[in-house]
Structure formats: C-alpha cells, structure tokens
Amino acid sequence: MSPGNPASPASPAAEILVAGVGPAAAAAATARALALAEAAGTPYDLVVSTGIGGGFAPDAPVGSLVVADAVTAADLGAETPDGFLPVTGLGFGRVTHEPPPALVAALAAATGAAVGTVLTVSTVTGTAERAAALRARHPGALAEAMEGFGVAEAAAAHGLPVLELRAVSNPVGPRDRAAWRIGDALAALTEAFGKLAPVLKGWNRHD
Numbered sequence: 001m002s003p004g005n006p007a008s009p010a011s012p013a014a015e016i017l018v019a020g021v022g023p024a025a026a027a028a029a030t031a032r033a034l035a036l037a038e039a040a041g042t043p044y045d046l047v048v049s050t051g052i053g054g055g056f057a058p059d060a061p062v063g064s065l066v067v068a069d070a071v072t073a074a075d076l077g078a079e080t081p082d083g084f085l086p087v088t089g090l091g092f093g094r095v096t097h098e099p100p101p102a103l104v105a106a107l108a109a110a111t112g113a114a115v116g117t118v119l120t121v122s123t124v125t126g127t128a129e130r131a132a133a134l135r136a137r138h139p140g141a142l143a144e145a146m147e148g149f150g151v152a153e154a155a156a157a158h159g160l161p162v163l164e165l166r167a168v169s170n171p172v173g174p175r176d177r178a179a180w181r182i183g184d185a186l187a188a189l190t191e192a193f194g195k196l197a198p199v200l201k202g203w204n205r206h207d
C-alpha cells in the first residue's frame, strides 16, 4: 500500500502483486517491487500478504478468515535427534515477524477474522501427525500458508510493516483434495478486501 492517493482521498492507493507460490518466490517478487518503488521515489507504507490457506481445526474452519498477529516460518531450521531446531537456535536470522497490533485488531474487528499465528511452510502439511506437531510447537497457530514469512522478510528489509490475511480453503491435516473449498475462501477474501480501505485509512503508522 502506498500513501493516500490524492486523486481518491477516501481510499489509500493499493497495488496487487501476484508473487508466486512459496516463501522464496514471494520474497523475491516483493523485494523487487519494493525496491523499484523506492527507486522511483514512490515507496510503499505497508505490505499485505494474502490468499488462501489451511486452517487448524477447530479454531479456523473452512471459509473463515485469519489475520496474523505473528507471521512465523515453521520449517526454517534443522532437524535434530531431539526434534526441530528453528534457525534462531542455530544462531541465524529470525523466524517471526509481528504485524502492527493496532492494525491487526482493526482488521479483525472490521472483517470478523480470528487473530493468531499464521505459519509459513515450504511443504503443505498432509498428515494429522504433522498438523499436531506444528500445533504443539506453535500453540497460537490458526493457519498455515506458503508465502507470509517471505513477504515479511522483504518488507522488513525495507523497514516496512507487514500484514497477513488468509481465508481458509482447507483444514490443515490429512491430504483431502475433495475437502477444499477454494471458491468459498476466495469469496470470503473478496468480502474482507471490501472492508480493508477504511481500516488502512484509520491507521496511524506510528502507533
């Protein structure tokens, strides 16, 4: 999102970027767009990662919305005999970005989204065991998707805040393509986007 559009002061200007699937593609596309905008003297104020995602039952049912209060890389690290070690445990980088709390709360209030951690994975969860393991490691997780952390890393490199909003298209767990409800999730996302402009308009970046 860029600063208020003088031609349309009621709505903040927004640009939509289709950034690919997975954290690497999303990070690369986002970083490129942010760098180009900065070089052109028209930098963005905020980056929003959005799309469909898997929801952890029973808290995030199919068709519901989740807004992230934490955007967390769930499989960035090392497997050890004692279990998974996040990359921070190896002495590198970070595994979580926290969106601005006031913006998260306002978006949740406007859209009815549940607030919780959205995990970023490179491999879609396909078993009940993996779903349970993720939930045990991240008790606040409501959803998983594949891009948020990559987008957040690109935003952070430009000193920008990030939001992640997901519409649940399928449960996280055993693979069951017949259970996907992509149409319902996209309809929920479309409706939520209709409520986004006033939320952004009321947001004070320095909150």
Ligand SMILES: O=C(O)c1cccc(C(=O)CC[C@H]2O[C@@H](n3cnc4c(=O)[nH]cnc43)[C@H](O)[C@@H]2O)c1
Residues within 6 Å of the ligand: 020, 021, 022, 051, 052, 053, 054, 055, 121, 123, 124, 125, 126, 144, 145, 146, 147, 169, 170, 171, 172, 175, 176
């Ligand atoms: O083939 C499968 O089993 C499978 C299961 C879930 C999602 C996919 C995709 O190819 C969708 C990738 C796309 O959608 C987001 N997404 C949607 N549901 C999930 C999920 O349960 N876990 C992770 N990502 C999900 C993701 O952000 C991608 O953009 C295939």
